[in-house]
Amino acid sequence: MTFSELVRHRRSCRKFTDAPIPPETLRTILDDALTAPSSKNVRSTRFMVVGDPETLERISEMRDFGSSFVRGAKQAVVVLGDTQATDLWRENCAISATLLQLSAEAQGLGSCWVHVHGRPRLHDVPEGEQAEEYLARLLEVPEPLGILCVVALGYPAEPPRPHRERDDSDKIVYK
């Protein structure tokens, strides 16, 4: 598969089979993601890998909207950043998470980004407890790490739907 085919084939996957992810496959994905570029090469991104079904269930409860499917994932990778290393820790995390999703795709896995940073646990109570606070407590995330997102992983239960054909030329400007 060419790189172009790979990125076009990737879709967010929220339904997974029971098949376990071999540890060496998981390690390849994590190592690939850790090659991500980072501001001033600070390499501020960290990963916390969760496979315990009970903890996945607790993670799925971090928000009342958009995270429930995590309970069906085989693994969840919590994408963390060293907030003291750089003010661009979120950008660095986002690039790492994207590489992680693409590497997962190359390994035949499905994945989905579940957002954490800046999201309340309850959609209608934006000033209430934050998903990041909940997860940091649940997973005993040490200071000074911040959490950008969780990437849910597993073998897809159904084939991905192809991207809709669309003309994106209005999103590109040549000067």
Ligand SMILES: Cc1cc2nc3c(=O)[nH]c(=O)nc-3n(C[C@H](O)[C@H](O)[C@H](O)COP(=O)(O)O)c2cc1C
């Ligand atoms: C920054 C970001 C936040 C996202 N947050 C969530 C989320 O909390 N829950 C979810 O189910 N999907 C989430 N997604 C996945 C998007 O919904 C998905 O990428 C988008 O609908 C495009 O679909 P595709 O990934 O299949 O191309 C997120 C994606 C990104 C990049």
